[in-house]
Structures are given as structure tokens and as C-alpha cells.
Amino acid sequence: MKKTLMIYYSFEGNTACAADFLSQYPDIDAERLTVEKEPPKKGFGKFLLGGKSAVMKEDPGLRPIEKDPEEYDNIILGFPVWANTYPPAIGAFLKKYPMNGKNIFIVACSSSGSATKATDNARKATPGCLHKGAVSLTDPLKDKEAAFAKLRELAEEIEKA
Numbered sequence: 001m002k003k004t005l006m007i008y009y010s011f012e013g014n015t016a017c018a019a020d021f022l023s024q025y026p027d028i029d030a031e032r033l034t035v036e037k038e039p040p041k042k043g044f045g046k047f048l049l050g051g052k053s054a055v056m057k058e059d060p061g062l063r064p065i066e067k068d069p070e071e072y073d074n075i076i077l078g079f080p081v082w083a084n085t086y087p088p089a090i091g092a093f094l095k096k097y098p099m100n101g102k103n104i105f106i107v108a109c110s111s112s113g114s115a116t117k118a119t120d121n122a123r124k125a126t127p128g129c130l131h132k133g134a135v136s137l138t139d140p141l142k143d144k145e146a147a148f149a150k151l152r153e154l155a156e157e158i159e160k161a
């Protein structure tokens with residue numbers, strides 16, 4: 001049986017909600033990325049500084065992770081879409097762990113439901129990987145059942161990978 005690790009970043013809990021759901025599957029482990037530098041949680045700076053940090057690929061100061069991604073065949077990258085791309089925590093993770101040769105699945109959360117560009121960017125940032133399924137979730141905390149239905153399909157796809 002192949003092992004799967006979901007590596008995710010969540011600023012406001014939506015991607016964490018997806019990760020909590022997927023980690024109920026016995027073959028899926030999850031590790032949340034944490035960083036030193038985040039935008040303010042509220043106000044103007046939230047979108048402005050957060051969006052800028054993603055577009056400019058700023059170094060967020062990734063904290064060490066506990067699990068070893070090398071022990072897994074399948075990696076699920078989970079993240080919120082920030083300014084149409086992946087957030088700095090994911091960029092910093094991929095810089096440290098290029099994930100070459102692994103099956104990559106993507107779970108992208110957004111408020112618009114439009115994650116195509118962010119997903120494409122995440123694929124471009126993992127050139128040595130085998131790109132498998134991707135799901136786009138619209139703020140899972142607002143409609144958990146819709147998100148869980150898509151995640152169930154993803155879990156089935158991962159089982160067959």
C-alpha cells in the first residue's frame with residue numbers, strides 16, 4: 001500500500017478543514033506548515049500584504065516539519081489561493097523539498113472557487129513530479145458537505161494511484 005502525506009498551509013482554517021477530513025483515511029497522514037511571517041488577520045493589510053507576499057514569493061520563515069516527506073509516495077499539497085497563486089509557505093516547502101518522482105495531488109481552497117492559475121503555478125513549481133488529480137474547494141468551512149464530496153472522490157483517486 002502506498003503512503004500518502006498531505007502537506008498543507010492554512011491561514012484561516014479552510015484548508016485545515018479539508019486536511020482534517022482527509023486524515024481520517026487510514027492511509028493519509030497530514031502535516032500543517034507553519035511560518036514565522038504571516039499577514040495581519042484582519043483589515044486592509046490582510047489581502048494586500050498576503051497577496052504581495054505570494055506574488056513576490058517572499059520567504060515566510062518556514063518552521064521545521066515533523067514528518068519525513070521522503071517516506072511517502074503520494075503528496076497532497078493543500079493551500080489557500082492567495083492572489084491567484086499558492087502562498088509563501090508552500091513555495092518555501094517546495095524549495096526545501098522538491099518532491100522529485102512523487103505523485104502530487106492538489107487541494108486548493110479559494111473564496112471564488114477559481115483555483116486554476118494557482119494549481120498551474122503549483123505544478124510548475126514541482127517539475128520533477130508526476131502530477132495527478134487536483135480539487136478546487138470553495139471555502140470549505142462555509143459548505144463542508146460540498147467540500148467533503150470532492151475530497152471523497154480525491155481519496156478514491158489516491159487509492160488507485
Ligand SMILES: Cc1cc2nc3c(=O)[nH]c(=O)nc-3n(C[C@H](O)[C@H](O)[C@H](O)COP(=O)(O)O)c2cc1C
Pocket residue numbers: 009010011012013014015016039046047048049050051079080081082083084085109110111112113114138139140
Ligand atoms: C492574502 C489572501 C489572498 C487571497 N486571494 C484570493 C484569490 O486570489 N482568489 C480567491 O478566490 N480567494 C482568495 N483568498 C481567499 C482564500 O483563498 C479562501 O478564503 C480560502 O478558503 C482560505 O483558506 P484557509 O482558511 O485555509 O486560509 C485570499 C485570502 C487571503 C488571506
